[in-house]
Amino acid sequence: MMFQKKSDNLFFLFLLAVGSYALYTFHTYMDHYEMGILVGSIFGFSWLGNFWQVFKKYFLAVFLLSLIGIYFYNGNLISAETNFILKYFLASQSSIMWMSALFPLALLTYWFYMFNQQIFYGSLASKFTWLATTIGMTGLMVRWFESYLIGIDIGHIPVSNLYEVFVLFCLITALIYLYYEEKIGTMKLGAFVLIVINAAIAFLLWYTFSKGADQIQPLVPALQSYWMKIHVPANFIGYGAFAMAAMISIAYLIRDKGYMTRSLPSQHVLDDMTYKAIAIGFIFFTIATILGAIWAAEAWGGYWSWDPKETWALIVWLNYAAWLHLRLIKGLRGTLLAWWSVIGLIITTFCFLGVNLFLSGLHSYGEL
Secondary structure, eight states: OHHHHHHHHHHHHHHHHHHHHHHHHHGGGOOHHHHHHHHHHHHHHHHHHHHSTHHHHHHHHHHHHHHHHHHHHTTOTTHHHHOHHIIIIISHHHHHHHHHHHHHHHHHHHHHHHHHOOHHHHHHHHHHHHHHHHHHHHHHHHHHHHHHHHOTTTOOOSOSSHHHHHHHHHHHHHHHHHHHHHHHTOOTTHHHHHHHHHHHHHHHHHHHHHHOTTSOOOOOGGGOSTTHHHHHHHHHHHHHHHHHHHHHHHHHHHHHTTOSTTTSOOHHHHHHHHHHHHHHHHHHHHHHHHHHHHHHHHHHSOSOOOOHHHHHHHHHHHHHHHHHHHHHTSOOOSHHHHHHHHHHHHHHHIIIIIHHHHSOSTTOOOOO
């Protein structure tokens, strides 16, 4: 306990030092809101590290790898093609390709563990997942730096288009799962949760190679706002939690039919994990929706305009509000709510992806 307390304090001091340096160095490029986001991030990451101890190691690994990548650029974007480390490992696109290879490997290993039952393979699958999230997050951080190498007026947090948010979705969903894997002590659900992550990886790879979507583009005027730095991550914590809940619900339905009873946790555990994932997702999705309304008022002059994205976000919110109402107030459990969670993922996927691609509106920032 004493060691943990000391570790927590050192982590906070580290974050404080890094945040203070960033504030001192870049304050001329930041407004008061962005400074507030930076300060809030220091306390937020410190709390998360205290709450989930392994997060400190994850954060430090991403920080170190990102610094190494930034160092090798030496202020010149062309280094991504000439420096061996950048070209094959730490340039943003290289890191994200490694992530895209490691997640399928983790999925295959989780399924091997499901049937083999040897803890070595479960531990190996978990390590592959951690490695994928580490290298993927490093890719996003380095991409952030790369955008500023293109031009100060081009630089932005990498959550502005379909390519970037698909990477973010994979990372957040994996991190939420890894948290529950540690807390509940089961590695067998990775075989289900990583299916949805790998589906996102498949789309990401197709979108990258067929459309050249990995190219960094300037922000459209509506996205040039500090609100993007908090609205989009909050939204995708919600999306990631809803996706995980749906995949756990699929595991519940399989077990309910009498299959894989020795491989999967009890139905009580699966039901409880689904509830907790949806509850967390609902909280963050609600926060993101409120922030989005404030952002819309600033960008377009109104809090709500019944834009297709706003309408489908409301449908998603109402869907999970009803789910939580039935479970908490009516005491409903079991198969119906499991199916509801799976259908909820379909609704959420259309809100996340379909609206951007198929419906014209203020939020149409992607195309096939």
